[in-house]
Amino acid sequence: MxxxxxxxxxxxxxxxxxxxxxxxxxxxxxxxxxxxxxxxxxxxxxxxxxxxxxxxxxxxxxxxxxxxxxxxxxxxxxxxxxxxxxxxxxxxxxxxxxxxxxxxxxxxxxxxxxxxxxxxxxxxxxxxxxxxxxxxxxxxxxxxxxxxxxxxxxGKKPYIPNFPVCVQCKMKGNVCTFHKERPITCLGPVTRAGCSAHCPSYGNACIGCRGLVEEPNLNAHQETLSGAGLTVEESLKFYRMLNGMMEVGK
Amino acid sequence: MKNYIVKKERLNDLIENLIKTNEVIAPVAHENFTAFAPLSSPDQIVWGAPQTVIPPKQFLYPQSEDLLAYEFSNDEVKITGLNTVKERILFGVHPCDLNAIGQMDRVWAEKNIDSNYPAKRKAMTLVGVDCLTPCSPEAICLRLGGLDPKGRFDLFLTDIGNSFSAEAATPKGEALIEGAVAAKAADKKKLSAVRKKRNLIFDKKEKKLLPKYQDLPKLMKANVDHPVWEEHGKLCYGCGSCNMVCPTCYCFDVQDYMHVSLVKGVRSRVWDGCMTEEFAKVASGENFREDRSHRLRHRTYRKLNYLFDKWGESFCTGCGRCIKACLTKIVSPLEIANEIYSRKI
Incomplete structure (x- = not known):
């Protein structure tokens, strides 16, 4: 070949x-x-x-x-x-x-x-x-x-995880960004894993650079984000940093 | 069971000595949590609260473990089995995790026995520590049978003031503690007083389990269609956090990592979780548990029904990690059981 x-x-x-x-x-x-x-x-x-x-x-x-x-x-x-x-x-x-x-x-x-x-x-x-x-x-x-x-x-399909970043973040033993002494809001629960939770492992939030999972639970996430003090407007801004197109699962 | 009494400072000396020649792993501070990590000094150990983010299962079946390496040459495949085994002493393991490891010993030895888990387990010495107060507000160990370690340790320490009572269940545990002190008749009176007081504290602080512990499998079976699954499932991310942090979740995925030269590669076992989207998806694209509510029911059934029936004890040992980890607070096996019990359909 x-x-x-x-x-x-x-x-x-x-x-x-x-x-x-x-x-x-x-x-x-x-x-x-x-x-x-x-x-x-x-x-x-x-x-x-x-x-x-x-x-x-x-x-x-x-x-x-x-x-x-x-x-x-x-x-x-x-x-x-x-x-x-x-x-x-x-x-x-x-x-x-x-x-x-x-x-x-x-x-x-x-x-x-x-x-x-x-x-x-x-x-x-x-x-x-x-x-x-x-x-x-x-x-x-x-x-x-x-x-x-x-x-x-x-000649085979590449393996790309379709679960949220949380899976790999937990595997690393990271303290959840939402559970830190000073919590930070994170897109990990709706973002596709595969990065080994790079950003949360260095104390930052996931900003969703790998795009969303196929079936993100956006309602649950809105609850989590507002529970952490974000308004709907602020949450949208957070998503729009990289996921303005808001296309899920591709 | 052999009994010992060891002064706290003598135990410190013992750990200090062990560190010199062994890998000693114990809960150390990790931001506002703790984490199992190799010690460089006994002072690093955080006795008691709070719980580690992930349980010690990582030392028996790691997050990602290379199982074999393969190489193609002249129409032949050369396969080499891989297993990194290290002699390790785990110190300060809570009873919930001791019970979980005891349960894992049973399931991993049941069928399709691999060589990796048993070898790692054999090389591990388990030193548990009695909890005298719940390590976190999420703990439900007393309710689910996780607080009594049931002899699932090599050595077990109970704080009885300025000394530890030490029980050795195995020759390994005896050898370890006899490096510090000689065997001695246990101060049974003191020990039982400490535990009695402990049980009262736990009973006061931990959330109550409304149904009877023994009735859990029956309760689960009778409520396949209870609305709780749908209600909680709606708020599920499918993020698998509850699986990853669970000391008795042992499901895994197997991945092949072929080198880009296409002549060699590695096959690895990676933690998987039944709450994630693709866990029950098969090659045709069919997903046997497409709904999050079904996946939540499945996970809860594993803990309180299927494995309870099979092995005669709850496979939730009540460590509370999933309850903490779940951002939408839907996953607590105890709360689910309570909701089902109090909302009859």
């Missing part, structure tokens, strides 16, 4: 997801032993167009990006969304809830007419996505990303 050819592409994002892939050290070499990279802006100026697998980071936020992702989808046999922006729109979607004209004006000033900026959206709002490597950035130092590539190479 010849090695599958892989291209990395970047849309509206900080490009941190590509950096995670590049900083995987020994795992990166294992990966390069299994695939041939033909397009990877963060790593090489060479640009091949003969890829079978497209790995795409970033959300779509211009008309031009929408044309580009359609072209990529046409070429690629397999398309993987890499990171929260590509998967759920991520932090870019915060703008969607404000006055679009004001937002554009504040960024582009009097040149606003020259920019085709539109509402931010995840990749699968425009084209079919075959696999998602979740997280902001992709979790466990890119290990899950390698597991996904490995599963594709094996």
């Amino acid at each position: 010849s090695k599958p050819k892989v291209g990395f592409f970047s849309f509206t994002s900080c490009e941190g997801c590509q950096l995670v892939v590049l900083s995987m050290a020994d795992k990166l070499f294992d990966l390069l032993g299994a695939v041939e990279v033909v397009n990877f802006r963060e790593a090489s100026s060479y640009k091949g167009e003969d890829y079978d697998v497209a790995i795409v980071e970033g959300a779509l936020s211009t008309v031009h990006e929408i044309e580009e992702i359609r072209a990529i989808r046409q070429q690629a046999k397999i398309l993987i969304a890499l990171g929260a922006c590509a998967h759920i729109g991520g932090i870019n979607c915060i703008r969607n809830f404000d006055n679009q004209f004001e937002i554009k004006k504040s960024v582009y000033g009097d040149k606003v007419a020259n920019f085709d900026s539109i509402l931010a959206q995840p990749i699968d709002a425009v084209v079919k996505v075959d696999y998602y490597s979740r997280g902001c950035p992709p979790n466990r130092d890119g290990e899950e990303f390698v597991e996904i590539v490995t599963a594709i190479l094996q």
Whole structure:
């Protein structure tokens, strides 16, 4: 079997997801032993167009990006969304809830007419996505990303947990964020696990970067959040930080 | 059972000595909770309250445990069994957890016996400590039979003032304590006075169980369709917190981690929980317990019905961890039993 050819592409994002892939050290070499990279802006100026697998980071936020992702989808046999922006729109979607004209004006000033900026959206709002490597950035130092590539190479479905972060948070023996001496509100009970509860393990709240589980109990969560003192407005803001699209279970 | 009396400072010296040559694990401070962790000094031990976030089951069947490694070469598969076994002394284990470990010893030895649990268990020395007051407001141990350790330890300590009474149930326990003191007739009067007082405190402080303990399986069986399942289930996250923190939840998932080269990999056993969405989902996509209310009933039935019937005792030992962990307060086996008992359908 010849090695599958892989291209990395970047849309509206900080490009941190590509950096995670590049900083995987020994795992990166294992990966390069299994695939041939033909397009990877963060790593090489060479640009091949003969890829079978497209790995795409970033959300779509211009008309031009929408044309580009359609072209990529046409070429690629397999398309993987890499990171929260590509998967759920991520932090870019915060703008969607404000006055679009004001937002554009504040960024582009009097040149606003020259920019085709539109509402931010995840990749699968425009084209079919075959696999998602979740997280902001992709979790466990890119290990899950390698597991996904490995599963594709094996021809099997990658294993992605569909239970909340709490499962892995408890496994770590963390004190629940809601039970700390100074409680902090957390999206863990509705967010898909797979990150080994990274943020709560360092004393922070889960901010939902892996997207929601398939059947999040949003009513229960609203009760938990208001019990912790958040208003409905504040709870919505908390969700909208990364999950503005509020799409569940993908 | 052999009895000993050991002065508190002598026990400290004993632990200090044990730390030099063994891995000694005990509850230590962990933010506003405690956690079982290896000791570097006896002063770290937090005797009594509060309960650890997760029970000591992690040292017998860890959260994620590599069971075997495999490697393909020339149409052959080379398989190597894996099991990391460490001699360990667990100190300061509460009776609820001792009972849970005693129950796990029975279930893991029943059928399809693997080599990992028994080897880890054999390498473990269990030193329990009597609780003289409930370790948390959630504790329901007295009600569910978890407060009496029933000999499920190597050594068991009871605070009787400036000394500990120590009972050894095994030669391992005797050897351990005889490093500090010689066997001595127990001060039975003092011990029973301490326990009598203790029971009164527990009876006053712990939530009451309304049905009779022995009737729990019968009560559960008769109430498959009780509205409590639906009402509580509605508020369930399916987050599995109650499973993870439960000392008698022992279900696991098996995962293969193939290396990206596709020539080698590792097979691991990972904690799983019956309250999560995919626990009862099978390959066709069918989910046998799709409803959260069904999953809550299943979990409660495991503790108060199926395993109670099978082994003759409640498989909730009343540690109270799930009651604390559950953010929507729906999971307490005792409260569910009470609600069912007082709201006849």
